[in-house]
Amino acid sequence: MEKVLILVIDGCAPEYFTEKTAPHIFRLAKKTGFAKRILCAVPSVTNVNHACILSGKWPEETGVVGNYFYNLETGREGFIEERGYMKAPTILQRCKEAGGKTALLTVKGKILGVYGDGADIGISAQTPDRGQLEQYGLDMPPAIQSGESTQWIIKAAYQCIKIADPDMVYCTTNDYIFHHYAPGHKEAVAQIAAIDEYVEKICTLDPGRQIYITADHGMxxxxxxxxxxxxxxxxxxxxxxxxxxxxxxxxxxxxxxxxxxxxxxxxxxxxxxxxxxxxxxxxxxxxxxxxxxxxxxxxxxxxxxxxxxxxxxxxxxxxxxxxxxxxxxxxxHGSLHERDIPLVALNPAASEEKYLYNKDIVARLSL
Ligand SMILES: [Zn+2]
The missing domain is CATH 3.30.1360.110 (Domain 2, Phosphonoacetate Hydrolase)
Structure with missing residues (x-):
């Protein structure tokens, strides 16, 4: 089975993630893949786009149209935080069904809540599990509203690949830093630097793994x-x-x-x-x-x-x-102006022109 890592940098407009802020990743992309700009699905919000990226489908098939729901007939409304909203099978579910081992790592706990079905390993910085921390050699996670939480989750992905070697790894951060700091600010630069460092480590550890780095929306x-x-x-x-x-x-x-x-x-x-x-x-x-x-x-x-x-x-x-x-x-974010997002692919399944939207990553996998 092909080994894959999909890393979704929450709220990463293309200006945050460049040759200058992620030199190792962009150097690797020149050798084994490509770097380009693509579009996210509308609306440009987190839940909607995780559903599209995880399934390779549009919202008309995933059924996920926001982080919050409202029903005009019943007057019911509320946050979407648990399973049951996602109508399309995720790549984690498909991979597991085919006999593969899967992992979902996230800073925001709700991602594990909504999309955790099909994950053999589920790690959330918001709801850490003591046994898991020991197993993967991780410290207690920092506050999720911090740049350090990105460093923590990407290190967790590296440790998870090193120790458990899952076939399919889906890892995502929090957009707290990008909601507060513009491209070029030292907090934003530090967040990408941590990702750059650990992605290079993962490539050294597992050079054949397909790695896709993208975003759920811009900012x-x-x-x-x-x-x-x-x-x-x-x-x-x-x-x-x-x-x-x-x-x-x-x-x-x-x-x-x-x-x-x-x-x-x-x-x-x-x-x-x-x-x-x-x-x-x-x-x-x-x-x-x-x-x-x-x-x-x-x-x-x-x-x-x-x-x-x-x-x-x-x-x-x-x-x-x-x-x-x-x-x-x-x-x-949320408007048509935050649809621009980056995609860097290392050892990609298809050629560059086959990727126009973030959903195409999973749609092009042979699984
Ligand atoms: Zn987001």
Whole structure:
């Protein structure tokens, strides 16, 4: 069976991960693979893209359209943190079924919660297991809201490959650092340096392993945060605005701010008027009826509200007081402007031009 490592650097816009910040990885890519820019799935949020990367499928098949769900009929809503939401089989499940050994390593505990099925070895920096730490020679993990947590998880991946040699390894970080620091800042540079060091070590240990390094989404500075729920209500619309990015990691985005909204109309007779209103609002870059959004971005039409709204590059939708605030303290994602992500492939399964989206990594594996 082919040996694979997929490393997903959470929130890694291409500007963070370059020849300058990761010299060892880019040197290896020149010898045994390639480095390029690809796109993530829409919306550009964590859960949605882990589902796509793990399965090689679009959201219309994974069924995962956000970190948070809302059901208009029942009024139920909540965080997506446990198993049962993912509708497509993951590469971990497929590999295990074929007799392979699998590992899932993550800083954010919810990733293990949602996608852990099929992982023989599951390591989470948020919920460490003492026995596992001893087995893999690891110290207690640092706080997950830190650059050190990335260093810890990538070292754990190296130790796991050295000691247990799983066929399929999926490893992912936290985007805390990139939510707080722009490319070039020493914290961001240090995070990539740790990845560069350990990926080189893994290559030396296991030179034949296929290694794919990518991201779940990018990241941009946002100067305006817009409370579209409040704006729409004041204009007389009965709506529920769901930010697909909403999660419990509020230290990453204190207003749950993100670049996309699913808008559920409680009164369908307002549909045409709402479309006109949203289309003409200066903080909305684009509004699409659900059918159109589903068609263009391969989303399940029944799960994304009635309309999908996108913000501009330097603004986001969030749960702020009043209608809108300006800030110099928000870096976030979720819009079409955070779709650009890097892909570095070492010993890849297919040639460079076969990879356009992060889902293509698993789609090209022969398993
Ligand atoms: Zn993320």
């Amino acid at each position: 941009n500075q946002k100067s305006t945060i817009v409370n579209f729920q409040s704006i729409a209500e004041r204009a007389g619309f009965a709506v529920y605005c769901l930010p697909p990015l909403k999660d419990r990691y509020v230290e990453n985005h204190i207003y749950q701010e993100g670049g996309m909204l699913y808008v559920f109309l409680k009164d369908k007779s307002q549909a045409a008027a709402f479309f006109d209103f949203a289309k003409n609002h200066h903080h909305v870059e684009q509004v699409l009826p659900k059918e159109e959004a589903a068609e263009i971005y391969h989303l399940p039409a029944g799960r994304i509200g009635d309309y999908v709204l996108f913000s501009g590059k330097d603004s986001a939708f969030g749960e702020v007081e009043g209608e809108c605030i300006t800030t110099d303290a928000s870096r976030t």
